[in-house]
Amino acid sequence: MFLFIGLVLFGADRLLLLLESRGHVNWRRTGRRDLSAEPTARLDSLLEDPDRRPVRRP
Structure with a gap:
């Protein structure tokens, strides 16, 4: 078995x-x-104001 x-x-x-x-x-x-050389994303850019994004309408 071993x-x-x-x-x-x-x-x-x-x-x-x-x-x-x-x-x-x-x-x-x-x-x-x-990991210090890897690109990072700031939390602010991930939680960007939705009014600044284009709105998709169906």
């Missing part, structure tokens, strides 16, 4: 490394992103 669990974990690790090499996921070889 051999089966080990094989499943090894297979999952190899699959995730393959997906990482193709750019689909970050698994082991790519480090964490620097």
Whole structure:
């Protein structure tokens, strides 16, 4: 049973490394992103006054 669990974990690790090499996921070889360098949105812009937005009428 432990051999089966080990094989499943090894297979999952190899699959995730393959997906990482193709750019689909970050698994082991790519480090964490620097979140301070990511673009941010201010809360004010998310909660903008609805009167300033164009009104869609059906």
